[in-house]
Amino acid sequence: MTLNPQKPRIFISADHGLAVVYFLQSDVVPTLLEAGAEVIVLSDDSLTEQLARRFGRPGLTFEGLRLAQARAYEQQHDREWQWWLGFLRRVGSSRRINTGATDSYIRQVMVESGNRRRLFLPLALLAVLALRHSRAARRALRRAQLRYTPGLYTDLFERYHPDLVVAATPGWRLDRYLLREAAARGIRTAAVVVGWDNPSSYSLPGAPVDWITCWSAIQKDELVLGSDWPPERVHIGGIPSYDGYFRRTWLIPREAYFRLHGLDPQRKLIAYACSFVSFSPNYQNVEALARLVASDALAEPAQLLVRLHPNHFWNVKLFRDEADKIRRLARELPHVHVVEPVPLGGELGHYSGEDMPEKASMMAHADVFTTVYSTMVVETAIHDRPIVSVCLDVPGGWNVPRKYSLPLSKIGNWPTHLRFRRSGAGKVALNERELAAALNHYLQNPQADHENRQRFIREEVTFTDGTAGRRTGEFLFSLLQRPAGGWE
Structure with missing residues (x-):
């Protein structure tokens, strides 16, 4: 694709089958394209050609998300520290919300962990207690993650110069490395909530993310009360994946x-x-x-x-x-x-x-x-x-x-x-x-x-008229007019 230097560019991370539905089988990407953006979708490296054949249109490009390299970095670079950061991030939401789902995950880890990790569980549980009672502790955890920013996407950032990076989670998955690199470069970041239980099951962001769009006022409360999102940075856009059901x-x-x-x-x-x-x-x-x-x-x-x-x-x-x-x-x-x-x-x-x-x-x-x-x-x-x-x-x-x-x-x-x-x-x-x-x-x-x-x-x-994809696309496009930053 020939890039137009006059058009804003948006990276979208679609690292999961549900994310492909959310972005590509709804009105989200078409709305962004029609508004004048160029969209670069990053997904599984082996599927980029297949996705391009199925969804390709002017202004839309597909690139590999390098999941294998991201997983290798996760496994080979301070593996245990990264694992514990991920564990604390997942279960460390404020006690102001229902923590039933994450409590069960803690019990799962207690049963399934190997002997070495079990040695550190008492300390980890003390850390969880601190996280659930202290916003300062949650802020410290978010900052501690940033040392793990491997620069896997340097060439893509330098080739496309995106104005906005959007992911299917706020860094709960391997998309955290892409989002961290974007934030380090001063690029606007945003996330969408793909799953019904995600805000109550995965808790704290894994990367600095400026804005997030969710399904409902219920999810917004979970994000604000549980994970310290500023209310003005949480948008209620519905769930674009379900527009096809309503229609x-x-x-x-x-x-x-x-x-x-x-x-x-x-x-x-x-x-x-x-x-x-x-x-x-x-x-x-x-x-x-x-x-x-x-x-x-x-x-x-x-x-x-x-x-x-x-x-x-x-x-x-x-x-x-x-x-x-x-x-x-x-x-x-x-x-x-x-x-x-x-x-x-x-x-x-x-x-x-x-x-x-x-x-x-x-x-x-x-x-x-x-x-x-x-x-x-x-x-x-x-x-x-x-x-x-x-x-x-x-x-x-x-x-x-x-x-x-x-x-x-x-x-x-x-x-x-x-x-x-x-x-x-x-x-x-x-x-x-x-x-x-x-x-x-x-x-x-x-x-x-x-x-x-x-x-x-x-x-x-929230929206039962099949308009969630358009509403979400319009919100994401509007972010191009807002400054990056404000995560804290």
């Missing part, structure tokens, strides 16, 4: 969708999206649902469609084995089917925009949608379908030494989970009796909790 852009007609998966059009569809795999097996939930549909024990003849989780495809034997058990269950029992998320490729994993039509149609055509407090409870509420969070415990969890397990009945007070419960947008089942009752209630009363679902999505995503 029904991705929807496959019901008949075609049922045909795609070999579903029976005469049977009600119960969908289950696996979730929370890192903390608990999902098989017990799937098995309970499968027994109910296979034995025709529900109020209506039904069938089950199970969506595996992206983590099922990690190189982790526990997760892969569970996926195989679910596939085997579908082969052995009638009316049980499995769908697998489609990978984008490279390091972006199975969190991908490649199957947005699949996700949208699964939710829209489900007579009852079930999961474990997944973000898909928000997405399904957009489609106004009944929702049940299935939280059946399994004794011992994963039952593997040094593998932390958390009973699903104990996670209801995590920030996003608690909001779902209080909203009345769906039901929670803690045992098979409650599960059957919840399914039967919604099968017989499909419009039940409609008003609660509508209120829930207004509170969680």
Whole structure:
């Protein structure tokens, strides 16, 4: 691409499949281009040509994000110090917000850490106590991170001279190295919140970031109260990734969708999206649902469609084995089917925009949608379908030494989970009796909790008219008129 020296240039870091959806499958990047910016998207090195073929247009360039080099620096340069900084950053938010999610991460680290790290855990827990009670301590931690700025992107900065660098997180992931280098050069920085639970699960910024845009007033409070963001630097823009749901852009007609998966059009569809795999097996939930549909024990003849989780495809034997058990269950029992998320490729994993039509149609055509407090409870509420969070415990969890397990009945007070419960947008089942009752209630009363679902999505995503991408793009473009700095 021939660069226009008169146009402002914006770097966008899309280091995750969800970030690709957020920026490229919404109106965010088109709005920036139409406003007169040139956009350079940095993503997985092996996918730049693929992304360029699919999304390329005048003014848009793709470059590699050098994730392998960033990971090598993380692993080889003061590895333990960087790890502890990351741990403290993740769990060090102020006690003024609900810390349920990060408290569980602390317990996970206590169980899964090797003997060497365990020696330092008492000191780390004292540091966490200080961070949660002291804004000065949190500021000191943010500053301490800056010594790890490797300069991996020097040639890109010198080639493009960007006016603004935008990332899918405020440095919670490897994007921290890009953001730190931008800040060191005096370049404006901004972040977006891609995930529903991100502000309450990942806490303090990993780099100096000037502005951030989030989904809702709820997330803004989490950022301001938990991570000391100045309120005037937090923008509420909604969630661009969901504009396609509101516009029904991705929807496959019901008949075609049922045909795609070999579903029976005469049977009600119960969908289950696996979730929370890192903390608990999902098989017990799937098995309970499968027994109910296979034995025709529900109020209506039904069938089950199970969506595996992206983590099922990690190189982790526990997760892969569970996926195989679910596939085997579908082969052995009638009316049980499995769908697998489609990978984008490279390091972006199975969190991908490649199957947005699949996700949208699964939710829209489900007579009852079930999961474990997944973000898909928000997405399904957009489609106004009944929702049940299935939280059946399994004794011992994963039952593997040094593998932390958390009973699903104990996670209801995590920030996003608690909001779902209080909203009345769906039901929670803690045992098979409650599960059957919840399914039967919604099968017989499909419009039940409609008003609660509508209120829930207004509170969680703010803009329900498909304009979040345009609003976010306009906000990011407006930052070109503002000075860099102000992180502290």
